[in-house]
Amino acid sequence: MFKPIDTAMLLHIYTSSSLVPPLTTLKHLLLFMLGFASLYAQSRMKIIDSTTAKPIPAAVVSDGVTHRTAGSGGVADISAFDTGKPLVVSAPGYRTKMVLLSNNSKNLPDENKGDIRESEENESGKSQSNESTGNKKQEDKNIFAGDTVVIFLAPLSEELDEILVSGEKPISTSVYNKEIELSEMPWGGNLGLPELIKEHFSLNLKEYGGAGALKQISFRGLSAENSLVLFNGIRVNDIRTGGFDLSGVNIVDLSYAGFSSAISKEGSISAGGVLSLGTRPVKENGAYLTLKTDNAGLISFAGSGRLREGGFSLSVSGERSWSSNKFDYEFNGQVLQRSNSHFNRSFLSLTAGQAWAAFSLDFYTNYSLFNSGIPGFVVSNNTSSSQAVNRTEGSLSILRLKGSPADNTGLEISAAYNYQQIDLDDPNLAWYKGNGNDRSGLNSISLNFSADHSLYGVKLTGGYGLELGSLNDIKTVLSNQRRETSVERTVHRFILKGEKEFEAVRIGFSSLTLNAGLNYDIFSQKGIGSREENLISWSAGVATTPNFYKNLSLKGNYFRGARVPSYNEYYYSSLFTVGNLKPEVSSGFEVGFVIQKPVIFVEAVNFTYYRLNTEEKIIWVPSIIGLQVPRNVAKTRSVGFEASVEVALPVPGLKAEAAYFYSEAVNISPFGTADGSHEKQLIYSPKQRVVSSLSWESERLSIRIDHRFTGESFYTSDNDPKYRIAPNNVFDLHLAGNFKIGAVTELLSLSFFNIFNENYKIIQSYPMPLRSIVFSITTKI
Numbered sequence: 001m002f003k004p005i006d007t008a009m010l011l012h013i014y015t016s017s018s019l020v021p022p023l024t025t026l027k028h029l030l031l032f033m034l035g036f037a038s039l040y041a042q043s044r045m046k047i048i049d050s051t052t053a054k055p056i057p058a059a060v061v062s063d064g065v066t067h068r069t070a071g072s073g074g075v076a077d078i079s080a081f082d083t084g085k086p087l088v089v090s091a092p093g094y095r096t097k098m099v100l101l102s103n104n105s106k107n108l109p110d111e112n113k114g115d116i117r118e119s120e121e122n123e124s125g126k127s128q129s130n131e132s133t134g135n136k137k138q139e140d141k142n143i144f145a146g147d148t149v150v151i152f153l154a155p156l157s158e159e160l161d162e163i164l165v166s167g168e169k170p171i172s173t174s175v176y177n178k179e180i181e182l183s184e185m186p187w188g189g190n191l192g193l194p195e196l197i198k199e200h201f202s203l204n205l206k207e208y209g210g211a212g213a214l215k216q217i218s219f220r221g222l223s224a225e226n227s228l229v230l231f232n233g234i235r236v237n238d239i240r241t242g243g244f245d246l247s248g249v250n251i252v253d254l255s256y257a258g259f260s261s262a263i264s265k266e267g268s269i270s271a272g273g274v275l276s277l278g279t280r281p282v283k284e285n286g287a288y289l290t291l292k293t294d295n296a297g298l299i300s301f302a303g304s305g306r307l308r309e310g311g312f313s314l315s316v317s318g319e320r321s322w323s324s325n326k327f328d329y330e331f332n333g334q335v336l337q338r339s340n341s342h343f344n345r346s347f348l349s350l351t352a353g354q355a356w357a358a359f360s361l362d363f364y365t366n367y368s369l370f371n372s373g374i375p376g377f378v379v380s381n382n383t384s385s386s387q388a389v390n391r392t393e394g395s396l397s398i399l400r401l402k403g404s405p406a407d408n409t410g411l412e413i414s415a416a417y418n419y420q421q422i423d424l425d426d427p428n429l430a431w432y433k434g435n436g437n438d439r440s441g442l443n444s445i446s447l448n449f450s451a452d453h454s455l456y457g458v459k460l461t462g463g464y465g466l467e468l469g470s471l472n473d474i475k476t477v478l479s480n481q482r483r484e485t486s487v488e489r490t491v492h493r494f495i496l497k498g499e500k501e502f503e504a505v506r507i508g509f510s511s512l513t514l515n516a517g518l519n520y521d522i523f524s525q526k527g528i529g530s531r532e533e534n535l536i537s538w539s540a541g542v543a544t545t546p547n548f549y550k551n552l553s554l555k556g557n558y559f560r561g562a563r564v565p566s567y568n569e570y571y572y573s574s575l576f577t578v579g580n581l582k583p584e585v586s587s588g589f590e591v592g593f594v595i596q597k598p599v600i601f602v603e604a605v606n607f608t609y610y611r612l613n614t615e616e617k618i619i620w621v622p623s624i625i626g627l628q629v630p631r632n633v634a635k636t637r638s639v640g641f642e643a644s645v646e647v648a649l650p651v652p653g654l655k656a657e658a659a660y661f662y663s664e665a666v667n668i669s670p671f672g673t674a675d676g677s678h679e680k681q682l683i684y685s686p687k688q689r690v691v692s693s694l695s696w697e698s699e700r701l702s703i704r705i706d707h708r709f710t711g712e713s714f715y716t717s718d719n720d721p722k723y724r725i726a727p728n729n730v731f732d733l734h735l736a737g738n739f740k741i742g743a744v745t746e747l748l749s750l751s752f753f754n755i756f757n758e759n760y761k762i763i764q765s766y767p768m769p770l771r772s773i774v775f776s777i778t779t780k781i
Contacts, residue, residue, distance in 0.1 A: 043077065043078060043079035043147045043148075044075055044076070044077060044078060044079075044147055044148045044149075045061055045070070045075065045076045045078045045087075045089070045148070045149050045150075045151055046073075046074055046075050046148055046149070046150045046151065047059040047061075047070050047074045047075075047076065047089060047091065047151050047153060048074060048150060048151070048152050048153070049094075049152075049153065049155065050152040050153060050154045050155075051154070051155060051283050051284070052283065052284045052308070054074075054284075055070075055072075055073050055074025055075070056070065056074050056091045056094065056153060056310065057070060057071060057072045057073070057074055058070060058091065058092070058310075059074060059076065059089060059090065059091040059094075059153070060076075060089070060090050060091065061076045061078055061081070061087055061088070061089050062087070062088050062090075063081050063082065063085050063086070063087055063088070064088070066080055066081065068080070068081075075148075078149075084100075084101070085100075086098050086099070086100045087099050087100075087101070089151050089153065091153055091310055092310045092311050092312075092356075094153040094154065094155055094310060094311065095153060095154045095155075095357075096357065097151060097153060099149075099151065101149065155281075155283070155308075155310075155311065155355070177258075177259075177260045177261070178200070178201060178258065178259055179256055179257070179258035179259075179276075180196070180200050180256065180257055180258070181255070181256055182196065182251065182254045182255060182256055182257055190292065190734065190749045190750075190751040190774045190775075190776050191251070191734070191751070192246075192247065192249075192251050193246045193247075193249045193251050193254070193257070193277075194207070194215040194246040194247055196251070196257065197217070197246060197257070197259075197275075198691070198708065199691075199693065199706055200257075201257075201259045202642075202644070202659045202661070202689075202691040203217055203218075203219060203259065203273075204217075204218045204219070204661075204686075204689060204710075205217060205218065205246070205762070206218050206224065206684060206762060206763060207762045207763065207766075207768065208762075208763050208766040209329075209338070209341070209761075209763070209766035209767055209768055209769075210296075210325055210327050210338060210341055210768070210769050211247075211294075211296070211298065211323060211325055211327075211343070212247060212323070212325060212341070212343035212345075212370075212372050213247065213341075213766070214245050214247065215245060215246045215247045216243045216244065216245060216246065217243075217244070217246070217272070217273070217275060218684070218685070219261075219272045219273045220272070220273075220610060220612055220638050220640065220663060220665070221612070221636070221638035221640075221663050221665025221682055221685045222271060222272040222586065222612070222614070222638070223243075223272075224241075224242070224243030224244065224272075225237075225241070225242030225243050225272075225563055225566055225584075226270065226271055226272030226561070226563055226584070226586065227243070227244070227270060227272035227273050227274075227275060228264075228268055228270035228272070228273070228274045228275070229244040229274075229275045229277070230264070230266065230268065230274065230275070230276045230277065230278075231277045231278060231396070231398070232277075232278045232279060232362075232364060232398045232400060232414070233266055233278070233400065233412070233414055233448065234398055234414060234416040234446050234448065235268075235446065235465075235467070236396070236418070238566075239442070239444070239469050239471070239489060239566065239567055240442070240471065240566065240567045240568055241566050241567075241568050242563070242565075242566030242568070242569070243566075244275075248368070248370065248392075249277065250302075250317070250319055250347045250349070250366075250368070252290070252302050252304055252317045252319060253279065253317050253347075253349045253351075253366065254277055254278070254279065255278060255279045255280040256276075256277070256278055256280065257275070257276070257277050258275070258276040259273055259274070259275050259276070260273065260274050260276070261273050261557070261590060261608075261610075262539050262541065262557040262559045262590065263497075263515070263517050263539040263541070263557070263559065264276060266450075266463075266495075267450075267461055267463060267495045267496070267497035267517050267519070268495070268519065269517055269518075269519045269537040269538065269539050269559060269560075269561055270537070270561050270563075271537075271559065271560075271561030271586035271587075271588070271612065271614075272561070272586075279315075279351045279362075279364055281308070281313035281351075281353045281355070281360075281362070282306040282307070282308050282313045282314075282315050282351075283308060284306070284308050285306060285307055285308055286305075286306050286780060286781055287303070287304065287305045287306065287780070287781045288303060288304055288778055288779060288780040288781065289301070289302070289303040289778070289779050290302045290303065290776055290777070290778040290779075291776060291777050291778075292321075292774065292775070292776035293774070293775055293776075294323070294772055294773060294774040294775070295772055295773045296323060296324070296325050296326060296327045296769070296772060297323045297324035297325065297326060298321065298322075298323035298325070298774070299321065299322060299323070300319065300320070300321035300322075300776075301319065301320050301321070302317070302318065302319040302320075302321075303317070303318055303319075304316065304317040304318075311354055311355035311356065311360075312352075312353070312354050312355075313351075313352065313353045313354075314350075314351070314352045314353075315350070315351040315352075316348075316349070316350050316351075317347075317348070317349045317350075317351075318347060318348045318349070319345065319346070319347040320345070320346050320347075321344065321345045322342075322343070322344035322345070323342065323343060323344075324342050325338065325341040325342050325343055325373075326338060326339070326341065326342075327341070327769035327770070327772060328769065328770045328771075329759070329767035329768065329769060329770060330759040330767070330770065331767065335770070338767070338769075339373075340373035340374065340387055340388075341372075341373055342372065342373045343370065343371060343372035343373070344370075344371050344372075345368070345369070345370050345371075346367075346368070346369040346370075347366065347367070347368045347369075348366065348367045348368075349364070349365065349366035349367075350363075350364070350365050350366075351363070351364050356403075358403045358404050358405065359401065359402070359403030359404075359405075360401075360402055360403060361399075361400070361401050362399075362400050363397075363398070363399050363400075364396075364397065364398045365395065365396070365397040365398075366395060366396050366397075367394075367395045368392075368393070368394050368395070369391075369392075369393050370390075370391070370392045370393075371389065371390070371391045371392075372389070372390050373387075373388070373389055373390075374388040374389065374390055374424075387427055388424060388425060388426045388427070389424070389425045390422070390423070390424050391422070391423040391424075391425075392420060392421070392422050392423075393420070393421045393423075394418070394419055394420040394421065394442075395417075395418075395419045396416065396417075396418050396419075397416065397417045397418075398414060398415070398416040399414065399415050399416075400412065400413070400414040400415075401413045401414070408453060408454040408455070409451070409452070409453045409454075410451065410452045410453075411450075411451050412448070412449075412450045412451075413448070413449050413450075414446075414447075414448045415445075415446065415447050415448075416444075416445070416446040416447075417443075417444070417445055417446075418442070418443075418444040418445075418446075419441075419442065419443055419444075420441065420442040421439075421440075421441050421442075422439075422440050422441075422442075423439050439473050440471060440472065440473045441471070441472045441473060442469065442470070442471055443469070443470050443472075444467065444468065444469040444470075445466075445467070445468045445469075446465065446466070446467050446468075447465065447466045448463065448464070448465045448466075449463060449464050449465075450462065450463030450464075450495065451463070457500060457501070458498060458499070458500045459498070459499040459500070460496075460497070460498050461495070461496070461497040461498070461499075462495065462496055462497075463493075463494070463495035463496075464492075464493070464494055464495075465491070465492075465493035465494075465495070466490075466491070466492060466493075467489070467490070467491040467493070468488075468489075468490055469488070469489045469490075470486065470487070470488045470489070471486060471487050471527075471567060472486045473486070486527045487525060487526070487527035487567065488525065488526045488527050489523070489524070489525050490523075490524050490525075491521055491522065491523050491524075492521070492522040493519065493520070493521050493522075494518075494519070494520045494521075495517070495518070495519055496517065496518045497515075497516070497517040497518075498514075498515070498516050498517075499513065499514070499515050500513070500514050501513045502514075508546060508547050508548070509544045509545060509546055509547060510545045510546070510547050510550055511543075511544060511545045512542070512543075512544045513542065513543040513544065514540075514541070514542055515539075515540070515541045515542070515543070516538075516539065516540045516541070517538065517539045517540075518536070518537070518538045519535075519536070519537040519538070520534070520535070520536055520537075521533075521534070521535040521536075521537075521562075521564075522534055523535060523564050531570075533564055533583055535562040535563075535564065535583060536560070536562065537559075537560055537561045537562055538559065538560050539557055539558070539559040539560075540557070540558050540559070541555065541556060541557040541558070542554075542555070542556050543555045543556075551595055551596045551597055551598065552593060552594070552595050552596075553593060553594045553595075553596075554591075554592075554593050555591070555592055555593070555594070556589065556590065556591040556592070557589060557590050557591075558588075558589045559587065559588065559589070559590075560585070560586070560587040561585075561586050561587075562583050562584065562585045562586075563583060563584050564583050565581040565582075565583065565584075565618060565630070569581060569618055569630045581618060581630060581631075581632055582616045582632045583616065584614060584615075584616050584617060584618060585614070585615050585616060586612055586613065586614040586615075587612075587613055588610060588611050588612035588613060588638075589610065589611060590608055590609070590610040591608070591609055591610075592606065592607050592608035592609065592642075593606075593607055594606050601647055601648055601649060601650060602645065602646070602647055602648075603646040603647065603648050603655075604644075604645070604646045605643075605644070605645050605646075606642070606643065606644045606645075607641065607642070607643045607644075608641060608642045608643075609640075609641045610638070610639070610640060610641070610642075611637075611638070611639050612637070612638040612639075613635070613636070613637050613638075614634075614635065614636045614637075614638075615635050616632040617632070617634035617635060617636045617667075618630045618631070618632060618634075619631060619634045619667075619717070634667050634669050635667070635668050635669040636665065636666065636667055636668060636669075636682060637664075637665070637666055637668050638663060638664070638665040638666075639663070639664050640661065640662045640663035640664060640665075641661075641662055642659065642660070642661050642662075643659065643660050644657070644658065644659035644660070645657070645658055645659075651696070652698075653696050653697045653698050654694075654695070654696045655694075655695055655696075656692070656693065656694045656695075657692065657693050658690070658691070658692040658693075659690070659691045659692070660688075660689075660690050661688065661689040661690075661691075662687060662688055663685065663686075663687060664681070664687060665681060665682045665685040666679050666680060666681055666682065667679070667680060667682060667717065676717075676718030676719075676720075677717035677718050677719075680714075680717060680718060680719040681713070681714060681719055682717075683713070683714055683715050683716065683717060684713050684714075684715060684725075684762070684763065685713055686710050686711040686712060686713040686727075687711050687712075688709070688710075688711035689708070689709065689710055689711065690707070690708070690709040691706075691707070691708055691709075692706075692707045693705065693706045693707070700737055700738055700739065701735075701736070701737045702734070702735070702736040702737070703733075703734070703735055703736075704733075704734040705731065705732070705733055705734075706731065706732040706733075706734070707729065707730070707731050707732075708729070708730045709727070709728070709729050709730075710727060710728055710730075710760075710762075711727045712724055712725060712726060712727045713725045715763075715764040723764070725761055725762070725764060726760070728758050728759075728760035729756075729758060730754050730756075730758050730760065731754070731755050731756055731758075732751065732752065732753050732754065732755065733751065733752040733755050734749070734750075734751045734752075735749070735750045735751070736748065736749045736750075743781060744779060744780070744781055745779075745780040745781075746777065746778070746779055746780075747777070747778040747779075747780065748775075748776075748777050748778075749774075749775070749776045749777075749778070750773070750774070750775050751773070751774045751775075752771065752772075752773055753769070753771070753772045753773075753774070754768070754769065754770060754771050754772065755771055756771075757770045757771045758770075
């Protein structure tokens with residue numbers, strides 16, 4: 001007889017190397033090698049992490065009476081157990097597994113004969129069906145050979161984050177609904193969040209010129225104030241401006257980004273869409289360091305360290321970058337350099353999490369410091385810089401508990417604190433006609449509670465949120481010497497959402513899903529003016545798949561959203577306090593379809609038609625002294641469609657994507673007989689946009705070409721051709737390659753932005769850079 005193979009030693013040697021293949025390959029290799037061994041009744045058990053293939057020390061094997069604990073190599077002695085009885089394998093932070101070893105387990109398992117019977121259960125002993133846990137992964141199967149059985153356990157934190165707290169995946173009726181894993185992007189450190197938002201969500205961004213400048217979402221002709229931004233479920237829109245600056249987010253800190261029209265999976269409703277950003281528990285230990293530079297003087301160092309032990313995860317990230325940012329632009333046929341556009345940034349964050357059988361707790365905190373020049377307007381030359389400098393210091397902390405306290409029931413509780421200090425020095429008194437500076441502080445506390453329960457097939461979600469915010473030492477344009485200098489806001493928010501999926505075969509559909517949501521906000525403000533508002537937003541949607549063509553999904557939503565004016569709109573100037581501004585209210589519908597794999601090589605085709613009407617639209621109109629002030633003077637209508645296609649070309653790794661957007665966003669309420677804005681396109685709202693890309697990826701190399709066409713827009717409401725922003729075509733090229741040296745992976749990235757030197761603007765007087773080159777090198781351990 002052959003000598004039994006030491007399976008534990010084999011696994012230790014193999015999984016300790018840097019050449020670990022996917023888990024399925026590992027299993028097949030082990031089965032092949034172990035098939036030549038002599039086979040005995042199992043006396044040892046090797047417990048392995050199903051995501052990392054690493055042993056799990058301190059795992060416990062029990063038959064309900066006797067307990068055995070695995071050593072540092074993940075091996076436990078099971079010789080004392082009756083293998084004819086169920087054995088429970090558990091470890092902190094992992095799903096508990098019950099395994100019943102059959103009497104003939106000394107033979108290699110024949111999956112068709114059912115030699116192995118197992119079920120998944122939580123630590124309270126309640127079994128979970130495949131309906132809630134999904135199909136079993138290949139790596140979850142157990143391996144028998146010689147005197148050792150190998151058991152794979154799945155981490156809890158990964159599972160809890162991929163599903164809703166009740167254990168069910170969200171049902172989406174939003175026509176526009178997409179999420180990307182940022183940790184899987186192949187382009188190294190060259191792309192920031194604004195670039196990824198443009199490339200993967202095809203959203204229109206209002207950009208105020210170059211790196212470090214303001215970048216905000218504009219969705220379907222609505223302003224940035226109408227797009228809601230969530231970070232780990234917490235609303236992070238700036239109460240000063242109402243929008244959210246994408247350039248202020250550190251990309252190394254994020255795990256995912258998602259965008260939904262109408263209603264998000266959390267139940268939040270916004271007519272301008274919902275952008276969800278967040279972190280997830282790290283899956284494995286490691287560290288990386290990225291060095292980045294560009295042809296405008298940028299130098300950036302970013303790094304992260306990650307630890308994973310069972311259900312505990314920890315990640316620490318940081319970045320330090322600075323640049324003179326003297327990028328080239330073209331004005332009146334001359335190539336000039338932008339002045340006073342310098343910036344430097346420091347960023348540090350910590351993410352920690354712990355998962356148990358039915359709950360997980362995670363904590364996130366960051367600190368950021370951003371200094372930048374304010375380049376001012378470019379009207380006739382480059383000497384118009386205000387020489388003003390802005391300094392923003394802030395911190396965001398979020399603590400969140402989520403889990404499933406009972407069958408079909410989910411619970412999530414979160415608390416957040418947001419602090420910002422803004423210092424603006426204005427030596428030339430271009431912004432403030434007083435002492436030339438602004439020192440204002442923001443403090444905001446958020447408390448959220450939500451619970452969901454499935455009853456008779458209906459998933460019900462209810463939530464309550466409290467937001468307390470204050471702005472202190474506030475200054476305003478033209479006069480920063482005002483008597484009242486603070487404002488306090490309180491918002492009580494109630495969220496209800498219901499989802500139901502039907503079997504509708506009798507009426508010609510394989511599935512039918514109904515979705516409805518309601519947001520009710522009680523808003524109050526004290527300080528510089530007192531206000532109280534009650535706002536109602538709602539959404540009702542349907543999604544279905546017909547019997548005759550199951551690759552087709554039909555979706556539709558009817559919705560209403562409301563927003564309170566931002567602080568800047570209320571109190572932009574002490575000379576023109578407009579405390580009587582009313583909230584904007586937008587209502588409309590969207591209908592569309594998605595076809596998966598309609599023909600060969602085509603992965604998906606999407607089409608959406610929408611119509612959106614806004615009342616009490618806040619428009620900035622000229623005053624008698626030339627200063628623009630906000631007024632509720634407009635009704636607007638946005639009508640358009642969005643079409644996209646994804647193609648997998650007949651070359652391994654080669655794919656193409658293209659999207660076309662058409663939008664008529666017009667003013668439908670004339671200001672008077674002499675007003676020329678009636679039925680004219682809203683400012684900075686192009687009618688047509690095209691976004692396309694061609695990419696090829698292999699194991700070691702990635703190449704991507706991006707193209708963006710933006711049609712003409714206007715920066716005056718009467719659409720005077722003299723005040724036209726010309727259409728533009730912009731092409732970017734991204735190259736990335738990686739290689740390994742032992743356990744170290746090196747990733748090199750080279751990006752060419754605006755490779756054909758297109759002279760263009762998105763916002764008047766804020767030119768975009770000509771060709772720019774960014775290079776980065778990332779070392780991963």
